[in-house]
Structures are given as structure tokens and as C-alpha cells.
Amino acid sequence: MKTIRRYFFLLPVLIGLAVIATSCDDNDSPEDPILRPLEQHIQGVWQEWKNYEVKDGKYIETPNPEGHMLEHDLRPGGEMIISYSFWYSTIYAGTWSVNEKEDLLIRDNFSFRIYRLTADEMEIGANIATDVETGETLHGEFRWILRRFDRLHDTYATRLLGKWKLLHRYEIKDKQWVETSLGADDEGWREFRDIGTSTYYERIGGKELRIDYDYWGARDYEGWENVFQSYEGIDGESYNDYSAFTLNPDGILTAYSLDFFDAGGEGVADVGRKDILVRE
Known part of the structure; x- marks a missing residue:
């Protein structure tokens, strides 16, 4: 088993910060409708689109860095799936609810005022946000415009x-x-769940191994084209059995031990293991 690079140890903190960080438009005129009931019309996949902050008394757009994407899948019963992608991508679970009387959306106990809700867009606001790049907590007046999509967008x-x-x-x-x-x-499998957990299992030659991880994600494997690197952890400590993948158009997933790439890759490495897997 190979321990993942230390910079991944910060992920749980960064994820929590990123969920709060975003904003919106100052067009909150009375004709902008709020579809009701909120609980019915707010369900679905919402992607953060535009961010705004009050500066000198006016809402000014404050774009996120290129490549940043944050989506929330608000599911029936209060289940929420968050998909985040910037220099890494991750997916995990949270909760949501609404306050119909006060026009509030509550995501993981953090409240946003709903200013507009149509079939395609939602505008929300709050007085606290977090800088995506630095993690700094910001206080002020912030708005976010979100767009609705049929499903979560593809990330690693x-x-x-x-x-x-x-x-x-x-x-x-x-x-x-x-x-x-x-x-x-003999058998083996890996399972990656949208609630943020994953499992590695194998029973080879009569020896059984199962590891249940409580968080996971993936990112580009720098220096290797079309290869991405996974990270998985338990109680804040990161582990990996296989930490590099390629995913072919035919649906074949190849999982590599990281030492194969550390030793130079195809035709050069004198160590390494790979598994060929298909989705069940």
C-alpha cells in the first residue's frame, strides 16, 4: 500500500471551504419570480455560474478562477450531492432544506436567501463567502447565480x-x-460512491483484503498524458493501493500502482502492477 502525497491531507478542509465560496446578480426586482413551493421546484442539479460582491455600494461580478466548477444535486428527502472540480475533483454528500416562509435555502446548516427561482436559474445570497484560491473567509454582501442542468457534469x-x-x-x-x-x-473490485466513500476489495489466492475509505477524489497526474491520480483516506489519513488510472472510451478502467510511473512508465519501469476492470 502506498501513502499518497502529503498535499492531499488538506482536502477535507479545502472541500468545506469551497462549498461556501461563490456569488450573484443585483437584479432582485419584484418581477423576478420565485417558483413555489420551494421544496418542489428547487430540486435538481444546480451549477454555480456567476458570482457577485457589493463594492462601493454596487454588485460587481467576481469570477472564479478558470477551471473551477461547483455543483449541487438537491435530491428528494434532503439528500445533497456536491461535485467540486478545480485542481482536483471530488464528490461527497450533504443535506439541504428550505424555509418556505423566509425564502431560505439551507445547505449543510448554512443559510442562503433566495432572491429568484425560475425553471432554469436560481439566485441566492449571503453575507459570508470563502476565497476559492486562498481559503480566506470573506464578510460582506454576496450573490450567486446558479443554472440548472439535467445531471452532474463529467469530472475525474x-x-x-x-x-x-x-x-x-x-x-x-x-x-x-x-x-x-x-x-x-479469485475476485476483486473497487467501488466509488457519490456520497464520498469508496471500497477496495480483493480475494486472491485465498487471501482477502477489504479497505473502506471515508473520502476519495481524483486529479490530473502531472507529467502523464491521459492519466489521472486518485486519493482515498480514512479519518483524515490518506492511503492508496492503486493511485493512477486510465479510462478508455470502451469503458475499460486500468488501475496502476504508483511505483510504475515513479519508475518511468511504459517500457522503462522495472516495477509496477496494473489491474484491468470493467463497470458492473
């Missing part, structure tokens, strides 16, 4: 969602991949 994390079954395993020998025979009773 959303592309990994589901249960993946082990088909083949290979080990590097003399800088070449050599298949390791799997017995009739």
Missing part, C-alpha cells in the same frame, strides 16, 4: 463512480507486463 471523480470488477492483473517483469493468473475463486 464522476467518471469513476460505480462498481468496477477485476478482469485481469499484470505485473512488470523485465520491463514488460506479464499477466498474473487468477483462479476460479
